[in-house]
Amino acid sequence: MAQPPLVRALRDAVRVPGAVAPYDTVHLTVRYPARPAETTAERMSGVLPAHADGAPYPVVVVLPGVNVAAEGYRWLATALVEAGYVCATFDWVGELFPGQHGLTPGVDLAAVTPEAYGQRPTTPALAPVLEALARLGADGVLAGLLDLDRVALLGHSAGGTVALQSASPAWFPGVRAVVTYGAHTMASQQLGFPAGTLLPSPAQAPVLMVTGELDGVVAASAVRYGEDAGAPAHDPVTRTWAEAFPDGTEAWLAVLAGAGHMLPIDPDDPTSARGFLEEPLTADQDSLRVVLVDLVTTFLHARLRDDPAAKASLDDLCTNPAPVFADLRRR
Numbered sequence: 001m002a003q004p005p006l007v008r009a010l011r012d013a014v015r016v017p018g019a020v021a022p023y024d025t026v027h028l029t030v031r032y033p034a035r036p037a038e039t040t041a042e043r044m045s046g047v048l049p050a051h052a053d054g055a056p057y058p059v060v061v062v063l064p065g066v067n068v069a070a071e072g073y074r075w076l077a078t079a080l081v082e083a084g085y086v087c088a089t090f091d092w093v094g095e096l097f098p099g100q101h102g103l104t105p106g107v108d109l110a111a112v113t114p115e116a117y118g119q120r121p122t123t124p125a126l127a128p129v130l131e132a133l134a135r136l137g138a139d140g141v142l143a144g145l146l147d148l149d150r151v152a153l154l155g156h157s158a159g160g161t162v163a164l165q166s167a168s169p170a171w172f173p174g175v176r177a178v179v180t181y182g183a184h185t186m187a188s189q190q191l192g193f194p195a196g197t198l199l200p201s202p203a204q205a206p207v208l209m210v211t212g213e214l215d216g217v218v219a220a221s222a223v224r225y226g227e228d229a230g231a232p233a234h235d236p237v238t239r240t241w242a243e244a245f246p247d248g249t250e251a252w253l254a255v256l257a258g259a260g261h262m263l264p265i266d267p268d269d270p271t272s273a274r275g276f277l278e279e280p281l282t283a284d285q286d287s288l289r290v291v292l293v294d295l296v297t298t299f300l301h302a303r304l305r306d307d308p309a310a311k312a313s314l315d316d317l318c319t320n321p322a323p324v325f326a327d328l329r330r331r
Contacts, residue, residue, distance in 0.1 A: 005034065005081065005082065006034045006035065006051070007031055007032070007033065007081045008031065008047075008048050009029050009030065009031050010029070010136065010141055010142065011027070011030075012027075012028045013025050013026065013028065014026050014028060015128065016106065016124050016128050017124070019094060019124065023094045023101055026091070026092045026125055026128060026132075027090060027091045028089075028132055028133075029070055029088065029090065030087070030133065030136060030142065031078060031080075031081045031087045031088075031089075032050055032051075032081060032141075032142060032145060033051040033054070033081055033084075035049050035051050036048070049141065052145065054084055055144055056137075056145060056146055057084065057085055058086075058147050058150035058152065058304040059087070059088065059133060059147065059148060060077075060085050060088070060151075060153075060154050060300070061087075061152070061153055062076070062077065062089045062159070063106075063126070063156070063162060064091075064103065064104075064105050064156060064157075064159045065105070065156045065157030065158055065159055065182075065265075065273060066096060066103065066157065066274075067102045067104075067273045068103060068156065068265060068272065069103060069272070070091045072266065072268065072269065073156070073264065073265070075266045076154075076264060077089055079293045079297070080293075080296075080300075083293075083297040083300075084301075085152075086142075086145060088133060090129060091103060092104055092105075092106060094106060097109070104125075104158075105123055105155065105159035105162050106123040106162065107158065108120070108121070109191065112188075112191055113192055114191075114192050114193055117199060120171070121162075121166035121168070122161075122162045123163075123165075123166050126153075126162075130148065130174070133146055134146075134148055148174045149173075149174050150174070150176050150304045151174040151175050151176060152175070152176065152178065152300055152303075152304055153166075153167060153175055153178045154178075154179045154180075155178075155180045155183055156180070156182060156183070156264045156265075157182050157183060157217070157261065158183070159183070160180030160183020160209075161180075161185060163178055163183070164180060164201040165185060165199065165202070166202075167201065167202060167204075167205060167207075168203070168204075169202075169204050175205055176205050176303065177205050177207075177299070177303040177304055178203050178206070178207045178208070179207075179208045179210070179299065180207070180208070180209050180210065181210045181212075181264050181292070182210075182212065182237070182261045182264075183211075183237070183240075185201055185236075185240045186224075186236040187199050187225070189225065189226055190224065194226075195225060195227070196225060196227070198236070198239055198240065198243055200244050200245075201240070201244045201245050201249075203246075204246060205303075206250040206299075207245065207251045207252065208296070208299045209240065209251065209253050209254070210255075210296075211237040211254075211256070212258075212259030213255050213256060213258060213326045215237075215259075215278070216260060216261060216277045216278030217260075217262075217275070217278060218236065218237065218261060219234060219277075220274075220277040222234040222236075237253070238253060238327075241253040241331065242331070250330070251330070251331050252299070252314075252328075252330050253328070253330075254295060254328050255325060255327035255328070256291065256292065256324060256325065256326065257323070257324055257325065258281065259281075259283065259292075260278045260281045260285070261278060262275040262278070263285055263288055263289060263292060264292065288324070291322075298310050298313050298314060298317075302314050318330050
């Protein structure tokens with residue numbers, strides 16, 4: 001497609017096995033490249049046919065941060081569709097902690113204990129979301145559009161943590177890339193782990209870990225892991241990049257200068273989540289979002305589409321990082 005496609009959204013709902021009603025339903029939004037309306041039925045319903053010239057498209061599943069609504073990632077999902085992907089976001093009001101509910105990427109607390117970690121995915125949302133995508137891709141507007149053998153997980157904050165913890169090829173063989181923002185695998189002492197414990201990630205697909213140089217949420221959360229809030233030595237994202245992955249896993253670390261924890265959200269909802277933990281940011285966050293999208297799409301083009309130009313761009317970035325990157329490394 002020479003020009004950015006028309007981006008349209010299809011919505012669906014899916015139950016999460018084991019979750020207790022009414023907190024057992026994920027509301028899914030799938031954005032896809034579409035053709036303009038041509039018939040009366042299309043104009044009246046707003047359901048437009050897919051632009052199938054590039055099908056089947058790789059699929060990006062966005063795993064949200066805690067108490068971050070999927071609408072906050074709409075700009076990102078739209079940009080990914082314009083770049084040649086189908087993008088799924090979701091809202092799930094579920095259990096955060098015993099007796100506390102909110103918007104969640106899905107965290108199976110029983111799977112994140114010293115006895116159980118590594119035995120199953122830590123998010124119960126991912127399997128039903130992928131099953132719903134398979135159903136949607138088999139019939140209707142999205143029929144033949146989705147390549148579920150080329151899936152990327154894109155997780156923000158806690159969504160990135162569960163992506164890193166759940167991206168085992170044994171559980172989800174279609175996951176071919178993982179992208180996170182403001183995420184790590186440090187283990188909370190509340191779950192029974194000793195202070196400073198870093199959980200291994202089972203990811204074998206290429207991983208891109210992005211974080212903000214001024215991430216106040218990660219800094220303030222150090223107390224969960226037995227460290228001092230705001231301590232300069234507390235850098236769980238870099239530690240995850242350096243220590244958490246199996247030998248042979250390709251992993252990139254990108255630190256955006258002047259960026260905060262809520263960069264992937266636009267517009268941010270100041271009444272929800274924990275953005276209030278950050279100091280006011282002086283850098284142009286809109287410009288940084290452009291950099292974020294460029295980096296993510298280049299990585300996905302290289303690893304999901306095997307695009308030679310994107311691979312060359314990644315190599316050049318690593319050799320000659322732009323000043324907007326406070327750090328950019330590959331292991």
